[in-house]
Amino acid sequence: MDQEMADIEAQASNEEPEAEAAAILKKANRPVTLKFADVVYKVSLSKRGSCHKGTKLEEKLILKGITGIVLPGEMLAMLGPSGSGKTTLLTALGGKLGGKLSGAITYNDRPFSNAIKRNTGFVSQDDVLYPHLTVTETLVFTALLRLPNSLTKEEKTTHAEAVITQLGLTKCKNSIIGGSFLRGVSGGERKRVSIGQEMLINPSLLFLDEPTSGLDSTTAQRIVSTVWEQAKGGRTIVMTIHQPSSRLFYMFDKVLLLSDGNPLYFGKGSEVMDYFSNVGYTPSVAMNPSDFILDLANGVSSYTDFCDNQTIVKQSLVSAYKSNLADKLMAEVQNIDNHLQDGVNDKQFAQWATTWWQQFAVLFRRGVKERKHESxxxxxxxxxxxxxxxxxxxxxxxxxxxxxxxxxxxxxxxxxxxxxxxxxxxxxxxxxxxxxxxxxxxxxxxxxxxxxxxxxxxxxxxxxxxxxxxxxxxxxxxxxxxxxxxxxxxxxxxxxxxxxxxxxxxxxxxxxxxxxxxxxxxxxxxxxxxxxxxxxxxxxxxxxxxxxxxxxxxxxxxxxxxxxxxxxxxxxxxxxxxxxxxxxxxxxxxxxxxxxxxxxxxxxxxxxxxxxxxxxxxxxxxxxx
Structure with missing residues (x-):
């Protein structure tokens, strides 16, 4: 089995196929325009009533009417304090959220489907990877499972090698991933491996949840720069990010600011400071735009008392959004023409990329390699x-x-x-x-x-x-x-x-x-x-x-x-x-x-x-x- 993986790695080192695969990965398979209009999400909470009434259910609004549009080639960053609904919205847009979700979410004016699912990558905040597998093994096994049978085993392996090169993982390709009690690659390299798993399918739509969490500013810059390059290849990128540096902030094409599930701003990242200045909020000193708007999302302004007026600031910003942006944004979402229909329908995409036996064989080999150390x-x-x-x-x-x-x-x-x-x-x-x-x-x-x-x-x-x-x-x-x-x-x-x-x-x-x-x-x-x-x-x-x-x-x-x-x-x-x-x-x-x-x-x-x-x-x- 180790010899087989060695043969695969040697086969993948051929430069010409790797260059071809890298060229394929530069452009999205199928550009996708993401629209979401008046997205509302509710959860039911149990609330203890009086002694004779017992426990009753109470609904809580997590998302309160979020609207926006992201075009191919654009990168949207969703900012907001912890608990503002960023990850919930990202999960909803990625087709992974059930329950009491209302509003319209469309992909090229169509609902979520197998075709969209097969063209979507989703990178969670936590890197869920097998610690004993190497970087190459992780990506090769993922390629063998996720890429369709229209590609041969050798072509799938070549794609994995191309992603390794594209994400700058060549130096650590033969290092194990590692974990809490096992030394392996660095945090930034582990995050790039997670992104690489999604890049293998050459997605048209890529979602990332806090891709810079826990990383130093230089590593975070490298990660976001890599993602930005994917956007320039015609992909639609949506990410949540907690507190980006000013260098990162100006890389975002669009910014969505959330506070307690309410939208406070949606638009170009370069225009965010002008917008808040026009509605009466200007920083007292020169500062990072992300720090300034996150202060506002927390209800903190240089003109207000920190303790008493947070609610007033938030309410005024919600009102300003409804007055200045909401109707204009809704009209844009409803009226924009989508010229990206390409005739690909859901029936062309089977539910599974590979057969049952192929999945069994790959999972068997991966399981033995991962668990033999423990067993x-x-x-x-x-x-x-x-x-x-x-x-x-x-x-x-x-x-x-x-x-x-x-x-x-x-x-x-x-x-x-x-x-x-x-x-x-x-x-x-x-x-x-x-x-x-x-x-x-x-x-x-x-x-x-x-x-x-x-x-x-x-x-x-x-x-x-x-x-x-x-x-x-x-x-x-x-x-x-x-x-x-x-x-x-x-x-x-x-x-x-x-x-x-x-x-x-x-x-x-x-x-x-x-x-x-x-x-x-x-x-x-x-x-x-x-x-x-x-x-x-x-x-x-x-x-x-x-x-x-x-x-x-x-x-x-x-x-x-x-x-x-x-x-x-x-x-x-x-x-x-x-x-x-x-x-x-x-x-x-x-x-x-x-x-x-x-x-x-x-x-x-x-x-x-x-x-x-x-x-x-x-x-x-x-x-x-």
């Missing part, structure tokens, strides 16, 4: 080896005369390899939720291809460690030394691992909170363990039903069957007599019969828990199955 970490391997050696020494060469000790080891197998894979699996989907939401909302792949690739890619990594564990402890403990008994024991243990893993996946997918899912998993597994048939043989009738849904019970029963038959004997009594294993009290209660029934129950749990996990994941993301 085979030195800490995890060391943990398993230490426990295996300790168990082997504690049960060293126990024979049939120590029957209680042997069945104790088998129950330890079922318990340890119930808890361990459960807690490993619980973290799977909560950790990947943001990545899944990001990629699914962009229509990158089907949920089913992601889910199956995740299940299959985890198999070798999840089954190697229990195999090593059994291999060590089985022979040290002196269990039956035939190949048949060993393989049956190993098979049952792996079966147990997969069933417990399925339960962990289901809990993680349903709860999507690591702490809550871990607590719930602990309670469930402890219940299964207590009802497993080892600790308590005489379980009261009213609670006996738990053992039938207990992974530990069925695994323990199958493990006993892998070692013993009812007709086997063991030394008992003081006169050298022997007794039947099937009559041993601790074994008799669990029983050595109905092995097939327990195997079927385990199989149902193995499949059923995964089906529950899949259904729970269907609420994550927005499209497909």
């Amino acid at each position: 085979f970490s030195g800490l995890k391997i060391g943990q398993i080896l230490v426990v295996a050696l300790l168990a082997g020494l504690l049960w060293w060469q126990s024979d049939a005369s120590h029957l209680q000790d042997q069945i104790g080891l088998l129950f330890f197998y079922s318990g340890f390899w119930g808890f361990f894979p459960l807690f490993q699996a619980i973290f799977t989907f909560p950790q990947e939720r943001r990545m899944l939401e990001k990629e699914r909302s962009s229509g990158m792949y089907r949920l089913s291809s992601y889910f199956m690739s995740r299940m299959v890619s985890d198999l070798p990594m999840e089954l190697v460690l229990p195999t090593i564990f059994v291999t060590i402890t089985y022979w040290m403990a002196g269990l039956k030394s035939t190949a048949e008994n060993f393989l049956r024991t190993l098979f049952v243990l792996l079966f147990n691992v997969l069933a417990a893993q399925g339960l962990g996946l289901a809990l993680g997918a349903m709860v999507m909170d690591q702490k809550s899912a871990t607590t719930l998993g602990s309670v469930i597994m402890l219940s299964f363990l207590l009802a497993g048939g080892y600790y308590v043989q005489h379980v009261p009738v009213f609670i006996r039903w738990i053992k039938y849904i207990s992974i530990s019970h069925h695994a323990y029963k199958l493990l006993l069957g892998s070692q013993y038959k009812a007709s086997d004997t063991y030394p008992c009594g003081t006169s050298g007599g022997v007794c039947l294993v099937g009559d041993y009290p601790a074994i008799k209660e669990v029983g050595l019969d109905k092995q097939v029934l327990s195997a079927v129950a385990m199989g149902i749990m193995l499949v059923g828990y995964r089906l529950i996990a899949y259904l729970a994941l269907m609420r994550v993301g927005v499209t497909g199955k």
Whole structure:
């Protein structure tokens, strides 16, 4: 697999195809005029009423009639204080906001559709990337998933290499992305990788949420300059930005200023100071235009008292906007002719750029490369080896005369390899939720291809460690030394691992909170363990039903069957007599019969828990199955 990626990278280093791809990326596929008129967004909040009335719902306006237009080749910057509605509006314009949204949002005078979705890039504020993949691997895998089948694998890779060159990422192309506890590329480089993922599809419309957040002024300048160059290629760019420097501010073609969901200004960035001067607000000293208008959006003016008159300033600016800009802007949005219709209709764009099998193959390779570091970490391997050696020494060469000790080891197998894979699996989907939401909302792949690739890619990594564990402890403990008994024991243990893993996946997918899912998993597994048939043989009738849904019970029963038959004997009594294993009290209660029934129950749990996990994941993301 590493060799395959090396071959891809070597193939992509060909300069001529890279130059061709770079030339293609300079211009938008299909220019898009973005119009939004009187956009209103409401959310319902619960409000506690009087004692006899209880809780009632209250609606809050987040966006209060926002209107604007962005033409191809223009870059719109949305400014405003925290909580002013910038990200909400950006999400609505990007087609990612549901709920009580009203008003008209059109793209070349058409509503949001598959055609627009396939021509739209959306860069979120937080860089959601896999930490162990290199820059090249991240962009190549994204290209293989997002670019259509009209391009060959080599052409997709060439596009990824062209984006790397275009965004100035050549020096770090073979460096890993990194994360909170893993050193990788810098923050600015990570942001450019996020932008590069969207640039791969050569979007006509690009949305960016706070692309300069947390970056120094020089890096922020480089990021915005890169985006500005994309706009000059005929793209329509919309971004939110918190407090840009004056150098950045004058790069914006248009500016939208928001305050508490109200528009205070929409127009050319070069005319913003003249507008506010005309409505009575002029800075007392020369200052950065963005600082000045953000002060106004917060209700702070050099002519007003900071504490008492913030509301008055905001109200006067809202009134000024309605008097001076609102009608003129609405007329412009409604009357401007859109000459960019090109006859491309939604039917020409399939919902998915690639086939199910292509998505599965790429996601499988990406999953193995990303998770092999975690699955085979030195800490995890060391943990398993230490426990295996300790168990082997504690049960060293126990024979049939120590029957209680042997069945104790088998129950330890079922318990340890119930808890361990459960807690490993619980973290799977909560950790990947943001990545899944990001990629699914962009229509990158089907949920089913992601889910199956995740299940299959985890198999070798999840089954190697229990195999090593059994291999060590089985022979040290002196269990039956035939190949048949060993393989049956190993098979049952792996079966147990997969069933417990399925339960962990289901809990993680349903709860999507690591702490809550871990607590719930602990309670469930402890219940299964207590009802497993080892600790308590005489379980009261009213609670006996738990053992039938207990992974530990069925695994323990199958493990006993892998070692013993009812007709086997063991030394008992003081006169050298022997007794039947099937009559041993601790074994008799669990029983050595109905092995097939327990195997079927385990199989149902193995499949059923995964089906529950899949259904729970269907609420994550927005499209497909």
